Amino acid sequence: MIEFEEYKVKLNNLKPQFQTIKEGMKLDSAREEIKELEARTASEGFWNDTAKATKVQQQLKRLQDKCADYDKLEKQWQDLMDLCDMAIEEDDDSLLEEITSDFNDFTEKLEATRLSTLLTGEYDGNNAILTFHAGAGGTEAMDWNGMLYRMYTRWAERHGFTYKLLDWLDGEDAGVKSATIKIEGENAYGYLKSEHGVHRLVRVSPFDASARRQTSFAALEVMPEITDTTEIELRDEDIKMDVFRSSGAGGQKVNKTSSAVRLTHIPTGIVVSSQVERSHFQNLENCREMLRAKLAEIKEREHLERIEDIKGVQMKIEWGSQIRSYVFMPYTLAKDHRTGFENANINAVMDGDIDGFINAFLSMKA
Numbered sequence: 215m216i217e218f219e220e221y222k223v224k225l226n227n228l229k230p231q232f233q234t235i236k237e238g239m240k241l242d243s244a245r246e247e248i249k250e251l252e253a254r255t256a257s258e259g260f261w262n263d264t265a266k267a268t269k270v271q272q273q274l275k276r277l278q279d280k281c282a283d284y285d286k287l288e289k290q291w292q293d294l295m296d297l298c299d300m301a302i303e304e305d306d307d308s309l310l311e312e313i314t315s316d317f318n319d320f321t322e323k324l325e326a327t328r329l330s331t332l333l334t335g336e337y338d339g340n341n342a343i344l345t346f347h348a349g350a351g352g353t354e355a356m357d358w359n360g361m362l363y364r365m366y367t368r369w370a371e372r373h374g375f376t377y378k379l380l381d382w383l384d385g386e387d388a389g390v391k392s393a394t395i396k397i398e399g400e401n402a403y404g405y406l407k408s409e410h411g412v413h414r415l416v417r418v419s420p421f422d423a424s425a426r427r428q429t430s431f432a433a434l435e436v437m438p439e440i441t442d443t444t445e446i447e448l449r450d451e452d453i454k455m456d457v458f459r460s461s462g463a464g465g466q467k468v469n470k471t472s473s474a475v476r477l478t479h480i481p482t483g484i485v486v487s488s489q490v491e492r493s494h495f496q497n498l499e500n501c502r503e504m505l506r507a508k509l510a511e512i513k514e515r516e517h518l519e520r521i522e523d524i525k526g527v528q529m530k531i532e533w534g535s536q537i538r539s540y541v542f543m544p545y546t547l548a549k550d551h552r553t554g555f556e557n558a559n560i561n562a563v564m565d566g567d568i569d570g571f572i573n574a575f576l577s578m579k580a
Contacts, residue, residue, distance in 0.1 A: 218301045221313055225295055231324060232288065238331025241284055244277045251277070276400065287327060290320050329573050330401060332580045336514055337438030338404030343507040345394040348385065349412070349431030354422075356385030358415045359432040361564060363393055366409070366434075368566030375399030380500045381488045388421070394488075394504060396439060403438040408575035409568075410436040410511075411537035418543050427543055431536065437507035438514070446506040446513075453505075454478040455498070460489040477501040484508050538571065540564070553578050 236242075251274040254260060261267050294316055301309040333339070344366060348359035370377045381394040397406065412433045419428040440446045456476040474489030475497040486508065488500035538550045546560040548571075555574035557563050 215301070215305075215307055215310065217310055218298045218313070221317055222295065222298045224317070225291060225298070228321070228324060229291070231328060232291070235287075235324075235327055235331055236284065238328075239280060239284060241281060244281055248274065248277050248281070279400075283327065287320075287323060290316075290323070294320060325573070329576050330404075332576050333401050333404030335404060335407075337440075337510060338407075339401055340403045340441075341396055341398045341439035342403040342406045343380070343394065343396050343437045343439055343504060344406065344409075345381075345435040345437075345504070346390060346392060347433040347435070348389065348391050349433060351428070351430045353385065353387045353389065354419050354428055355430045355432060356387075356389030356391055357421070358389065358413075358430040359391070359393075360385065360389035361415075362413055362432050362434060363390055363395075365564050365566055365568065366397070366406075367395070369568055370397045370399070370402075370566075372566050373399060375402060379490050380504060381486075382490050394486075394500075396503075398439075403436070405572050405576075406436045407438075407511075408572050409434055409537075412535045414536040414539045416539065416541045416543065435508070435511070437504075437511035439503065440506040440510050446509050448479075448502060448505060452480050454480060457494065473497065475501050477505055479505055479509070482509070482512075550574065 251270055254270055255267075255274065260270075294313065297309060297313055297316070300306070301313065346359050346363050348355040351358075367377055376398045378396045378398070379393070380396055381392070383391040383393065385391050412431055415430045415432075416427065418425050419430075422428060454477070456478075458474050458476065460474045473494040474487060475494065476485065476487040477498075478485050484505065486501045486504040488497040488504070491497045491500065537552055538548065540560060540563065541547045541549075542560060545558075547556060547558050548560055548563045549556045550571050553571070553574040555571055557567070557570055559567070
């Protein structure tokens with residue numbers, strides 16, 4: 215069948231991308247580093263410093279996984295070529311459906327791998343810290359904020375990432391007034407940094423007795439987790455700490471008897487808080503983690519060399535500042551205003567299917 219020959223041509227046309235991906239992933243240097251790290255893990259006294267040894271093991275696994283992913287991609291390409299040759303040799307039309315399915319799966323993985331090579335920012339490989347803020351609009355905006363919270367946690371689950379709640383403040387009647395989570399996974403910040411900004415909802419509000427169409431806004435901050443505390447130094451004289459009793463309805467997310475903590479970074483005016491942990495000290499550590507992340511994100515976004523150059527920043531959660539609109543009525547459409555990417559399956563989007571938006575942004579930046 216001519217279709218098998220066409221698939222061979224398509225596969226051969228895709229082969230040059232392997233070299234580009236290999237260079238982008240820096241596989242040659244990764245394989246050399248794997249040898250060095252493996253030698254270190256086998257050395258005497260390696261586990262004497264448990265914390266240092268654990269970091270080496272994590273780095274080794276990350277590099278091994280990266281090389282293995284590329285090797286699997288090459289093998290999948292070769293298996294498809296062999297399957298096409300077998301179908302041609304045996305003149306077996308029944309293999310067309312399998313080849314078509316495998317080819318589509320292969321091209322999706324190839325594109326995903328290509329996009330991952332674009333994540334070259336200083337913090338792209340780090341975990342991500344997300345903070346959700348409801349805009350003006352009362353209950354409707356807080357409900358929308360809660361919907362966004364679910365969308366990103368579902369995205370994390372789809373990718374096998376984990377997330378941890380750092381702060382939570384219930385909405386007055388429904389939804390979420392504000393929340394902060396940490397998403398842990400390879401390149402989490404590199405992928406999610408494109409989501410930083412204001413998100414706009416258009417729908418018939420379930421909280422409006424007159425069933426009128428309403429527009430609501432919520433803002434998402436995306437910041438990299440900073441594990442090396444010396445990289446973003448927090449000086450005691452630059453921080454003001456307030457301790458207060460947890461507020462809101464609480465439920466399972468907020469420990470109503472614990473001491474909540476609020477930190478203010480005096481030079482920039484940045485404020486963070488945490489009230490979800492049982493311990494005052496755990497809430498304090500959450501706050502310090504969030505503060506380091508915010509400072510790192512601003513430093514990277516504004517191309518600053520020093521933390522001292524950061525000025526206070528305020529995101530306007532209002533019309534005209536949105537990066538994406540989600541329309542439920544009179545039609546269904548999610549549209550990114552920076553890239554023009556659209557998805558009419560709004561239910562899938564709200565269930566975490568946002569890779570198309572992320573990939574479009576990365577391609578645009580490239």
